[in-house]
Amino acid sequence: MIDTAYFLALFYISLRLTAFFLAVDMFFPTGTPRILKGVLGLFMSFIVLGIVTNMIFLAAKFAGSWMDFHVGFMMTSIIDPATDTQATLLGNLNYMVATLLFFMVNGHHLVINSLIKSFNILPIGTSIIYQDNMMRVIEIIIKCFVLGVKMAIPLVLVILITDLCLALITRTVPTIPVMLFGLPIKFLLGIFTYVLLLPMIFKLMTTAIDNLPGIFENLISIAQAIPIFFVFADDKDGKTEEATPKKLSDAKKKGQVARSKDVNVAVTMVVCTFVVMAFSNLLGKTMKEITIYFLSFEKLNHFNELTINNWIITGIFNCGKVIMVFAVPIMIAGIVASIMQTGLIFTKEPIKFSLGKLKPKNGFKQIFSKRSLLNLSKNVAVVIVISYVAYLFIRDNYKEILTIYNLTFPSMVLEIKNLVIDIFKKICLILIVIAAIDFYFQKKLHKKEMRMTKQEVKDEYKNMEGDPKIKSKQKQKQREIGMQRMMQSVANATVVITNPTHLAIALKYEEGKDGAPVVVGKGADYVALKIKNIAKENEVPIVENKPLARLMYERVEIDQEIPQDLYQGVAEILAVVMKLKK
Structure with a gap:
């Protein structure tokens, strides 16, 4: 007898494992x-x-x-x-x-x-x-x-x-x-x-x-042919065109450039290592002088307000000297690292107040974006690598660290200095490699984010042709000129067919010259009224025919001949007009 519970349990187990492996990109590649x-x-x-x-x-x-x-x-x-x-x-x-x-x-x-x-x-x-x-x-x-x-x-x-x-x-x-x-x-x-x-x-x-x-x-x-979500590896959002120079320039003005924070970290870490190697003796000497100065018993013999002021000034000066020796090179290194990546950029966009930054929707987009996922993966990798390097360093120098108490104080200071410089060098090498990889991916990701859809490229090209307001005024002027020309043509029309109140279509036909009647003007409401007034002023016949007027208004454009299926209706009207003229 078959036990169905066994197969049901097997199905549940396979469903759980399948869902897990499909949810991990490593097991679900492109x-x-x-x-x-x-x-x-x-x-x-x-x-x-x-x-x-x-x-x-x-x-x-x-x-x-x-x-x-x-x-x-x-x-x-x-x-x-x-x-x-x-x-x-x-x-x-x-x-x-x-x-x-x-x-x-x-x-x-x-x-x-x-x-x-x-x-x-x-x-x-x-x-x-x-x-x-x-x-x-x-x-x-x-x-x-x-x-x-x-x-x-x-x-x-x-x-x-x-x-x-x-x-x-x-x-x-x-x-x-x-x-x-x-x-x-x-x-x-x-x-x-x-x-x-x-x-x-x-x-x-x-x-x-x-x-x-x-x-x-x-x-x-709005679904795409290929989805983009954490489960899937493909990433297509219709932006297939490379960014135009104008978009890249506008993005740079807003501070949107490819920039890796790890490059700054690596450069400042390298400079910090060199500073420790070069000025560690100065640091030790200064700390020694400060300690001797403050623990000198001679100062206690003249303990007054002036003595306290001298102590404060001397302490601030010596501490400031040590801090400046370390802080200034590291600060300069950070600035140089940023300029190396992006060049000189002065923009207020990142610090401008915007209500859009407070929208939860935008926050969710940033949290669940591909860039956030990449940064998370990179940060986890950096933590793991540096932790592993530190573990190896401690393991290899474990005996020296445990027996350091046997050394004299000067030798102990020297040994600590050597240990610090040694681990700094190893971490610097790791950070340089990570920074190079991250900078490459940041450039690639920025280039991908700057991509444009074909419609965006067309819109940008249209905007570059001129100011939209000026173009709007130009189009309005063109419409006015076109309207004037149409009204001039109405004066020479053969007949005007009306709705009778809402539509008016002006036709022109010269026997032996035109192959078919041509629509020289048409309009609705106010324009139709104007066409009828001009027709009356120039003694152009006005004929009422609702179906024919509606068909020509919908199907025939200005300066086009009427279609063949309207020949019969228009011919009857033209015949009446010709008889009236004779």
Whole structure:
């Protein structure tokens, strides 16, 4: 007999291990078959859609739980049979109401139709799991939270006002036992208010359910052919064009340049090592002089205000001398390292106040960006490497460190100096290698971030042609000139066909010269009125024909011949006009 529990357990184990290995880039590189990526992408995409749908019901449950907290029903909890979880009274009631409404308003039909349409908008093999869509999912979760707050806030305010009134009563008449009748009052008032709020809850839930197809379409419609998320290694966002010199120049003005912090760290560490090697004797000599000066018993014989001032000045001078010897070279090294990478840049953009920097959405984008992931990996690698180098150094010099107490003080100082310089040299070599690698990747990542879409390149080219305001004025002037020319042509038209009030089309036809009637002018409303006035002034016949006027206005542009299917109607009008002229 086959034990199905064995196979079920085996399936759960394989599912857990598969999810782990697919979530780690090291086990899921770019060479992974696209079929596997497509399967996982579709699986995760519809998990996201399911979570979004479930958020509406969770919002209703949250609203009910919040109501229970203030009314006092939190003491009563029941098991929700639908989810097999412990829930409060109104929370469970709200959840069941939301479920009932979902089926009453045919929400299941809306969801099924949306899922069917998703295969037309989102081809099989593609996914919606990428950074911008995750931001939209977070926005939807926030909106669902707001939905829950909207459901509960009226009742919460009523209970808070009731609590305030009861507190005032207790303060005014302390002998009244508010605790005895306060809770029943809140029970009754809470239930009464909840019943009154049911229509509002129905409306909010119905609106949220009706918006589900729109939410699905928004999430799916902007999906890329290849998703970018931590699970996937590909990174395509439509920016395929290299950055133009103008964009690079604008980015540099804003301080957006390729820059590696590890280069600064490596350069300053190298300079610090040289400073220790060159000025360690000066440091020891100065510290010795300061110690002797302050511990001299001669100073205690003349202990007064002047002596204290001299001590302070001497101490500040000697300490400042030592600090400056070490600080100035390191400071200069940091400045030189920055200039080596970016050149001289003076910009106020990084320190300018901007409300956009306070948006949580932007913060999430920075946290979950590829650059943040790269920096995190790099920092972890640096910590591991330096820790390992320090471990090796301590292991190799363990005996010397333990027996250093046997040395005389001058020899001890010299031994400590040699140990410090030795480990500094090793760390410098490691930091130089890490800085070179990081600088290369920062340049590459910056170049990739600066890429532009084809539309951005076109827009930049258009903007470079001239100021948009000037171009707008030029276009307006061109329209005015075109309008003047059209009105001049109307004066020489053969006939004007009207709607009769909203549309006017001026036709010109000279027998034997023109192959077909030509539209020399057309317009609606005010322009149509102007065309008719000019036609009257120049004794151009005006004929009313609504269908023909509407067709020519929609299908024929100015200075174009009318199409063949309109020949019959126009010919009849021209025949009448010719007879009138004769």
